[in-house]
Amino acid sequence: MEGTMNLVPEIKGDGLVLRPVRRSDSGLIELYGSDDRVARMTTSIPHPLPPGSTDAFVARAMSGLGGELVWVMDASPFGGAELKGLISLERMDPGPRGGSQSEIGYWVAPAWWNTGLASAAVQALVDANPLNDDTLFGSVFQDNPASARVLTNAGFQYVGDAESFSVARNAKVPTWTYIRKLN
DSSP states (O other): OHHHHHHSOOEEETTEEEEEOOGGGHHHHHHHHTSHHHHTTSSSOOSSOOTTHHHHHHHHHHHTOSSEEEEEEEOGGGTSOSOSEEEEEEEEOOBTTBOOEEEEEEEEOGGGTTSSHHHHHHHHHHHHOTTOOSEEEEEEETTOHHHHHHHHHTTOEEEEEEEEEETTTTEEEEEEEEEEEOO
């Protein structure tokens, strides 16, 4: 676990700290992740949430294995809730001209929708660039324009339409894809 702390550095943002996932986060991750409104806006959270899936996710996030680094959106240093959402970077294969690339993903618990939290978290992660990426990508479902605004507010540029499979919806869903050059 000590190695994970080095892989997932704490990042200070506007009114929040992005910090590594802890075992004690399991309950809130399960509570928020089992909300259909959250699960339907992600590609990977099933609904209903199967027993044990949150514990498996937390163990994977804490291990640093699997190519994805996960942070908790924690506002407790500012008098807010300890877990308001999650944000991650997943390593991608280098582009055609080399360089490192990652895909950003995030979800916010419904109590903090439309509060600027996701924008603050994405901007903090972009500014910190903890993987020293040249490029970040992001995709959002087309029925989630608020998430698209989060990316464009952080300087991401629209590059096209695609589709991704949503486990919660058990269907392919149209997406908008965005890119942000960093270096």
